[in-house]
Amino acid sequence: MRIEGADPGTVRPGGRTARVRASVLQAAGDALAEHGFAGLDLADIARRAEVGKTTVYRRWGTVTILVADLLTDMAEQSLPRTETGSLLGDLKANARLVQRTLADPRQGALFKAVIAAATCEAKTAEALHRFYDIRVKEWAPCVQQAIDRGEVPEGTDVHEVIRAVSAPLYYRLLTSSGGLDEAAADQAAEAAVAAARAGAYLRGDEGHA
Template sequence: MEQQSRLAGTVRPGGRTARTRAAVLEATQDELVECGFHGLNMDRVAAKAGVGKTTVYRRWGDPAGLVTDLMAELAESSAPHADTGGIEGDLLANALNVLGAVTDPRLGATFQAVIAAATGNEAAAAALNDFYLRRIRAWAPVVDRAVARGELPEGTDGMEVIRAVSAPLYYRLLVTREPVDEKVAEHAAARALAGARAGAFT
């Protein structure tokens, strides 16, 4: 769930339509960081992106449509899962990637805005759910490989292990508002690994 550039990766080639989408999503993220979901204004997004308002309304419809597309782009542009050769290193890499995302001033603020919006907006909630499912599914194969290597019990649920790694980080960030640092990330990965080795996720 890690950011590779100001938006979520280098702008992909694809002509005018792709450039328009990239500019609009960048402006959408600016608005989320500055104003939150409920302050997201379609006209300001269009102005910041340098495109016509009719284009933004026609293609994205409403603020929820912008957020849905932004979250899809963030998921698509996130770095692939690690392959350190062992499950301990892979889970630690996952924890550090999550840490990097939630503590990044721009990306962390984006997630917090969308998470806050998800409480009362079904479209925002669906976009958030889709983002996290895509990232969890992208990382689950590191657990499958560990099972194949004999590092974890047969039948270990890879998605549940990955959820267990990130859950303590999000809990501290969003519920208790405690500091989140590398030590917390390391402990989260180690505890998830201990549980997986003990068969807690089979």
């Protein structure tokens, strides 16, 4: 059965079809990390996954759609948010999750390749935006809980606080040859909390009252 409006490769199946999808996405991630977006080839991915080329071409059709499906799967498989009882504790958990992902040789290379591809491939850009939208929405409730506890001002943009945690870590990934460690993650979380408490992320005119 095909869901109305769904792109090929985006319907979550079960049974053997699910195993084929998992194998192909694993192979696509490996190839993307090794060769970048420009080096992706559906036939090579089928060979790596030990799946028939016809199956891969029929199901995904293009490498862009396959990468979009890979990002969807990564967002859905990512660890759920942590609740520590404090905004700083929650955001440190978030930052360390991002740090571990980006510091991993395979995952870091994969994200660099996807970000590069998103600058010139509209479908990849859409998939990347959807990936981060899912992750930001997953973690945003911890900021709302902090508002409810009185840790940060009413009117704080919960999504912007979460984005502020990840942004410096991605910046380091793309601009620095140095390692990305837990100290950098903790610093990003601490800076986001300090800014949120100071009212830096108040929505609209609320920041100018």
